[in-house]
Amino acid sequence: QAKKRPPFSMYLMHRTNYWGEWIDSTDDDDEVDFNAIWVQAMNDDDGCCCKGFGRRAVPVDDSDFGRECRGWWSLFKVSEEDGHTYPHYFYKFVAIPQDTYGYGKRGCGNRGWDYEGEFYWDDAVDALERLLQNYLDLDDDYINHIHIGLWMDQLYAPK
Numbered sequence: 481q482a483k484k485r486p487p488f489s490m491y492l493m494h495r496t497n498y499w500g501e502w503i504d505s506t507d508d509d510d511e512v513d514f515n516a517i518w519v520q521a522m523n524d525d526d527g528c529c530c531k532g533f534g535r536r537a538v539p540v541d542d543s544d545f546g547r548e549c550r551g552w553w554s555l556f557k558v559s560e561e562d563g564h565t566y567p568h569y570f571y572k573f574v575a576i577p578q579d580t581y582g583y584g585k586r587g588c589g590n591r592g593w594d595y596e597g598e599f600y601w602d603d604a605v606d607a608l609e610r611l612l613q614n615y616l617d618l619d620d621d622y623i624n625h626i627h628i629g630l631w632m633d634q635l636y637a638p639k
Contacts, residue, residue, distance in 0.1 A: 489523055489609065490521055490522065490523055490605065490608070490609035490612070490616060491521075491522060491539060491605065492519040492520070492521055492539065492540040492541075492605060492608070492628070493519060493520050493522065493537050493538065493539055493540065494517055494518065494519045494520075494537070494538045494539075494540055494635055494637075495520070495534040495535075495536065495537055495538075496534035496536050496538065496637075497534040497535055497536060498534070498536070498637075499536060499639070500637070501636070501637060501638060501639070502634045502635070502636060502637065503517065503538065503634060503635040503637050504633070504634055505517050505632055505633055505634065505635075506518070509572075509629060511558050511559055511572065512558060512572075512574055512629045513591070514583075514629075514631060515633070516574065516629030516630055516631060516632070517540070517629070517630045517632045517634075517635045518627060518628070518629055518630075519540050519627070519628050519630060520625065520626065520627055520628075521608065521609075521612055521616070521626040521627075521628060522626075523616055536637075538635060538637040540605075540630070540635065541604075541605060542601060542602050542603065542604045542605055544630075544632065544635060544636060545575075545601040545602075545604040545630075545632075546601040546602060547632075547636065548577065548601075548630075548631065548632045548633065549577035549579070549601060549631075550601050550602075551577060551578065551579065551600070551601060552577070552578040552598050552599070552600055552601075553575050553576060553577055553578060553598065553599050553600070553601065553604065553631075554575070554576055554577075554578050554583075554584070554585070554588070554595065554597075554598050555573055555574070555575050555595075555596040555597055555598070555599065555608065555611050555612075555628075556573060556574050556575075556576070556588045556593035556594060556595055556596060557571065557572070557573050557593060557594040557596055558572040558573060558574055558592075558593050558629075559571075559572045560572070563623075563625070567621050567622045567623050568622065568623050568625060569622040569623065569624050569625065570624075570625045570626075570627065571615050571624065571625065571626045571627070572627050572628075572629070573596065573612075573626065573627070573628045573629070574588075574593065574628065574629040574630075574631070575599075575604075575608070575628055575629070575630050575631065576588070576631045577631055578598065580631060583631075596611050596612075597611045599611065608628075612626060
């Protein structure tokens with residue numbers, strides 16, 4: 481059964497050209513030292529950005545977080561930077577289960593990452609919307625892109 485997009489004003493989407501049922505995490509990011517499933521956080525009225533990552537859009541919901549860890553997660557801001565063209569601006573975050581050795585507040589702080597807050601797996605998308613609200617609704621001239629590396633081995637992607 482295909483996943484349905486959650487009824488929130490923010491949603492998470494993974495873009496890929498892979499059409500299989502399970503998407504493996506990758507280690508393609510120089511600032512993040514673990515394999516991650518990379519997602520984009522968008523408001524309902526935004527189209528999916530960064531289509532260069534793939535034609536297929538796979539929604540990520542609370543059950544995906546629970547498949548990896550049925551507990552508390554932490555959100556850290558890794559970096560932010562101007563895009564290649566004005567007015568694009570990019571924020572990079574990671575979401576990590578709180579019991580992950582070496583990736584607590586101190587370990588991530590030592591990496592230069594800023595702690596943004598915590599959330600429980602069964603309310604992940606709604607809680608992330610609250611934690612990211614200041615980045616989603618900036619009243620500025622930029623088109624803000626939010627990318628989050630999720631500490632997950634795989635993402636379920638039914639057709």
